Amino acid sequence: MSKTGQHPQAAGVQPGDPWTVALLLRGLVLVAAALALLVPSGLVPIIPVASSTVAVTPPQTGPAVIPLGASTPTPGPLAVVTSEPATPAVPRVGVIAGHAGSDSGAVCPDGLQEAQINAQVADRVVARLRERGWNVDLFDEFDDRLAGYQADVLISIHADSCAYPGKTGFKVARAESSYIPGNEDVLVSCLSRYYHARTGLPFDANTITFDMTRYHAFYEIHQNTPAAVIEIGFMLDDRQLLVERQDVVALGIVEGLLCFLEGEPTP
DSSP states (O other): OOTTSOOOOOTTOOTTOHHHHHHHHHHHHHHHHHHHHHSOTTOSOOOOOOOOOOOOOOOOOSSOOOOTTSOOOOOOOOOOOOOOOOOOOOOEEEEEETTTTTOOOSBOTTOOBHHHHHHHHHHHHHHHHHHTTOEEEEEOTTOGGGTTOOOSEEEEEEEEOSSSTTOOOBEEEOOTTOSSHHHHHHHHHHHHHHHHHHHOOOBOGGGOOHHHHTOGGGGTSOTTSOEEEEEEEETTTTHIIIIIOHHHHHHHHHHHHHHHHHOOOOO
């Protein structure tokens, strides 16, 4: 210290001189620029500063896209489809006992009546068909239920008279003006073949009359119901078959109906 108690000032430097401050700042800028040129880029570490702001993803527009394979769904129980077998339709058959409820039909000299034979054979046919589970309707000759009758088949059972000694055989016919001739031809064929095979009687085509081809019931039932009339034999020369072997007669008719409704059996 001087004797006066004040610090001596550096020579040429005046505190608070603006020119001096400017010179110092300029020197610092030059030093910083020199250092920046000398230090290679990338050597100056950049320290990331954590931000407290949470990035918000802008909402997407349009349909959502689900990446495939992003997750494996748990398989549920598989639906089991079972097909039940179709229930076969039960056939419906109409059977007319010729002359029943009307008259006796043909009568032999000894009193044998056609209507009696027809009814007995018809009852046996109905019984055999019902044993198969079929729906069977038994009709009298002139039955009100025949009007518009619909079924899978209709058969009318008759027998020939005793007026022709030495005559034997049977015959089957359909309506001469049938709405379904092809179908009814099959019915006539089935009945003829199977009845002949069962009874041994020959087919007698020469005695088919208008009473058969224009049989009243053909024009009373529904036009789409196949129908036929059968004359099962002559009451004189075929009497033993018609009276004593009625089960055979009935079986021949039933087998003919089976042929028509179920088809020919496979050999």
